[in-house]
Amino acid sequence: MNPKVLLTLEYNKIRLKLAEHAATSLGKSRAESLEPSSDFEEVKRLLKATDEAVKVDRLKGGVPFGGIRDVRSALQRSRIGSTLGASELLDIANTIGGGRKLKKFLHTVHESEPVASLTEAAEPVSENKTVEDKIKSCVDDQADILDSASPALSRVRHELRTSESRAREKLEQMIRTPSIQKMLQDSLITIRGDRYVIPVKQEYRSHFGGMIHDQSASGATLFIEPEAVVTLNNKLRELKLAEEREIEKILIMLSGYVAEAADELSISVEALGELDFIFARAGLARAQKATLPMMNDRGFLKLKKGRHPLLNPGAVVPLDVELGNQFSTIIVTGPNTGGKTVSLKTIGLLSLMAMSGMFIPAEDGSQLCVFDAIYADIGDEQSIEQNLSTFSSHMTNIISILKGMTPKSLVLLDELGAGTDPSEGSALAIALLEYIHRIGCRVVATTHYSELKAYAFERKGVINASMEFDVQTLSPTYRLLVGVPGRSSAFAIAERLGLPRPILEMARGHVDEDDKRVETMIASLEANRATTEAERRNAEQLRGEVERLRNQLEDDREKFREQRDKLLAKAEQEAKDAVANARREADEVIRELRRLAMEERGAIKEHKLIDAKRRLDQAVPELRDKRDVPKSAKKKAETIEVGDEVRVMSLGQKGHVVEAAGGGEMTVQLGILKMKVNKADLELIKSAPAAKPVQHVSATVKRSRDENIRTELDLRGSNLEEAILDTDRFLDESFLNGFGQVYVIHGKGTGILRAGLQDYFKRHKHVKSYRLGNYGEGGAGVTVVELK
Template sequence: MHAKMLRTLEFDKMIQLLSSHASSSIAEEASKKLIPSTNLEEVEKRLAETDEAVRVLRIRGNVPLSGIYAIKHHVKRAEIGGMLNPMELRQIASTLAVSKNLRSFVEGLVENEVDIPFLEEQVNTLPILTALEHTIKDAIDEAGDVLDSASDVLRAIRQQIRQNESKIREKLDSYVRSSNAAKMLSDAIVTIRNDRYVIPVKQEYRSHFGGIVHDQSSSGQTLFVEPQAVVQLNNQLREVRARESVEIERILMELSNEVALVGPEVMLVQDIVGHIDFVFSKGKLAHVMKASLPSVNQEGKINLKRAKHPLLDQDTAVANDIYLGNPHSSMVITGPNTGGKTVTLKTVGLCTLMAQAGLFVPALDGSEVAIFEQVFADIGDEQSIEQSLSTFSSHMVNIVEIMKQVNNRSLVLFDELGAGTDPQEGAALAISILDEVYSAGATVIATTHYPELKAYGYNREGVVNASVEFDVNTLSPTYRLLIGVPGRSNAFEISKRLGLSDTLIERAKGMVGSDRHEVENMIASLEENRLRAEKEADDAHDLLTDAQRFYDDMQKQMMEYYEYKDQLFEKAKVKAAKVVEKAQEEAEEIMSDLRFLKQHRLTDVKEHELIDIRKRLEEAAPKKPEKQQVEVKKTNRVLREGDEVKVLSFGQKGTLLEKVSEKEWNVQIGIMKMKVEEKQLEFIKGEKKAEPKPLATVKGKDFHVSLELDLRGERYESALMRVEKYIDDAVLAGYPRVSVIHGKGTGALRTGVQEYLRNHRSVKKIRFGEATEGGTGVTIVELK
């Protein structure tokens, strides 16, 4: 990619935005070096990494990346025998801590069966250097100071330093608190000069304290004196501090050597965590821009759904559908100045570059972007005073360079093609250039003011017209792109609304050729048809919304009905059980009395008779009624297409469409078409159609339920909620069997899901999937 073209399309500004989301200087530097790739596999890998980052940010909200530093130079210096300072060692420990935190973070995601292959691979490659991290942190604090605990020798030395300082302060405090202090001292304080403790003495009392003068005030009236009484103590303190410095150097050298021993591993940690930070920078940018993952192709197809310019305010920018490719590889956009033509060009160009760089694009899901070897752009006024080039000449210099390099893997963007010269010649030149670029197989978008190019798309195969909309009523552009409709010349309408007389306008219209009138009328007709189509689409959308609301209400009522029915059944069963339990207790009392009579030979009741009586009482306990088999009724009439029948297995009425085999028919039941065995069909002989029951209507409605439910990446509680709703939806849709995908992982989610399914009232049985069905990562559910 040419650096000039990247600047023209403002890719450098997008890189600045990306780098602002980096948590470390490593990721920031990687962002600044990012350039679009022309390799399909590389682009797909980059986008997959970004998609994984977006998914993790959506689930967890943040990633533990704070504390990454560029430590390679520190490690290299340690490897050649250099001594690292405390802050350098602390930065190494901080980076190692980030790697440890990332490992724990990713392991938590994996345990919850979140699909993150990139992060798993990266974390599994991370060297484990926890021991070095702890060694450094035990010796150096966050401010970069060496701790007393770094060594026993250092602890003893610092204890001695504190004792010496205490003696010196005690001696100097006696001077400060003495009765003569106010007279001989400038201030009653103890301070430090040249790393030695001193007191501020007035000039005239210098000889009273003896010792050494280390400094004086700017006026010369105050001398900072180290009294003779503490000179020896200060000397001892300096000696101890010198020993402290030697011990600290020894400790730092020892830590530096430990870093050098694992130098390659430490540098690998920086590379991995830095790259992860860079990938999450792309994920954060996608989140801020509300961007989505585009699919990519090498066929030159572009399909941006509700796309916005990436550098505009995403809350106020106008979204447009932009599609190009088979069968149209060229687009000519016409319309007024400041109407959004150049923004459209830059949107396509910048979104293409972003996708090839592995960034999400600000468009809806399902958008598609082509991978191009080169993206050429001739946009804006690049007039060069130094070269004495006019605007036209400047554009032509760019176009000449583009024409030399363009091929069938190029995206070419022309802004105001042919402008800056005679309109007739400029239009002819623009048409010639477009034909040449099209013949080279390139994908091209051009904007123009020339009316001659409005008809270009009608007589050129592979070319489509487009325009930016202009509201004549408000005399302002709407920034909407209209593909398939060339821009109208609104000069007459605008002039009329601004107050120009009708006479002048009519006279002007008479000077315009008939061909021009025909083109304008055709454009007006296209705009009228577009507005009508948009209104009809809005009406259809409203109807669909109402239907969906009705469907949701009916589904809710169905769920409430089944819950209510189950509650009633449970209540009835409990009540019946209590009645029978009471009867059994009474029966036991009677049997006890009978046994007593028998034992005392007062009656002839035999034991087997007692057992039969007890068995009959036990069988009186309520049991859940089993499903009755549908009785298949026979009919002597031969079924024909168009017959109204009753589908016995569903209890629904339908119409025969066609016979698909000797034993099966295609039957229309409400809005559903399904295959039914002929033995399950009963011919209806002219009987009046009964009004369908509301619940039966819902039962036969197409619920648009998928045959499988994917729970991978879900939390345990939310997964069970989804399973509960899905099984109910599948039962309502009439599915005999569905699949629940829970993945393998640790097995916690799989166990919980299967335990729930075993106890569900609508589940007949469950089993693991076969090898071709997903194995133990999938549970096959058969419904009642």
């Protein structure tokens, strides 16, 4: 790219702004030497890296570049065998450590937010911890050599500190001596040339022995090394020389380690500089509120609200312009100070920024082209040294442009044809534009000549544009109006400023009729454009409102769907939980019934069976609706009688009907358990057989099925005589039915009934043992009898 063009478009100022966002001198030097690229693939690669850096900057708020230094010169010196200083070695170690942290940071980010370009750029960064550790083991954070760097250095420094202590003790004894104190300017010990001295007054020089090392500016004080410490100072000097020699050995050793890794570290430093440069572009994008432009190589550019990056963002008027699609040349006309030159520079500078991998201050959706070159002839370049007029200077630049431009170039021409006779200047301007247009370049040119308006109107691929001017306020609005040629506002301005009407009328009379018609046509176009623009803004506002309402409706729909899904999911979960709870409850009841049925020691109270049945009935409806009972089962239930073998369908258990309980329920014996069951829940398996006599060894007892068979006897309210008769009959029946254990309920009361019954149990022939009921069996109100 021509350096003169970069200077004209103020690209160097953008480079300086970019350098301000670099974290290291490596990044700054790259920013200051930045050049636009004409390689389309290279530009895409640069912008992709910048885009990733912007994402990282937005997500993490900063990138760790701490400790990284430009150590390229130190690495080069190590290659040729030079000994590096401690501070240089420390910078190298810190750079290795900082690069390792940065590389790890980018790999961590890459796991959650893909940043392939950045991780690829960080790949060459060295993680040579060996060199870093060797340096850090010998050099501290203040670039001083540690005592532990070598055993010899540790020993020398120990001796050095001991000798220094002795020398100071000797001098302190001297300055505390009264005879010597009067000779001293101050009672203190100081150092001159690595030797301990004391300040002695000039008049006592002849009374004080020793060697003079220095004197004050006034000459009143002499810094003398007393003879008593000369030997100690000599020893100190020898130890310091030994320390310096040992430090030199350590530095040579460390420099050798660096020299071995110099090539690897040089590549690493270059990679770190590139990463800093990428993140500097991201920092500039953040500062300018810039966006990623879409790039092409078809010569098409479209700026949406583009802003000049060097102007105040709050004051600059955004630029909307499109070039390279329906037309490849724009001719901008309008009054001076209208912003034509700023528009040219904005187009050129934003193109250069994009070609350098930078975001541009414009709205999303802006498109720019990668040109092979950008040429610009902008401003008054009159040269006194070269004896060139303004016109000659412009022609020199334009001729240079004509020699270098290609169909893939962008040409920016300011005040084309100015500085000479208007008729010749306009003819020359038209000829130049026609030549450049035929070559195929993209051109934006500004001019005052009205002849170029007609050229743009008639020539295919060329379009007029103008900078809007408010006649009411006599000031430009700096808005570029593409498709509308600029018109002269001289008469309107003169009239607003108070020029007498006769003069204005006379001036208008000298204007050619064709020019008047052109001006009238332009005025009409401007009025139509203003109306269209107002309607467009109104339509845009309505469209925005419709878009907002549509988005709001879509949000409401989405919220409704989410709420509906949540409610359905909640209801489904509640239903599942209810069914699961019912199943658990039913399983628990059935397990308890089975456990009680399996107990060897007897039966359970009827009220406990009824309670278990009630719990089961509460759980069953969730799992099975009684309305689902087949009609055939209902018909069978109507014919079930006492003694029939039945199936309790809700429990899946078989049993015998022992009693018609009334209310559509029947008492069913399930093994040793009894419970009341609705007829609809019963299924007939086998009708009861006819009664048969029961054979016994000692006697024949004719006995039919007792419809009141039970495993417990309630005697509460009976006197002792009645109770004993009932108990005797109950025990005989239980024995005949094969029951192993029965319950006699007598209540607690005064205890007379309980004591009399228990005395009776001792003598009864069928009673094996008896006990009071446990918790859950009735306690002291029940006696549990075990039969033989």
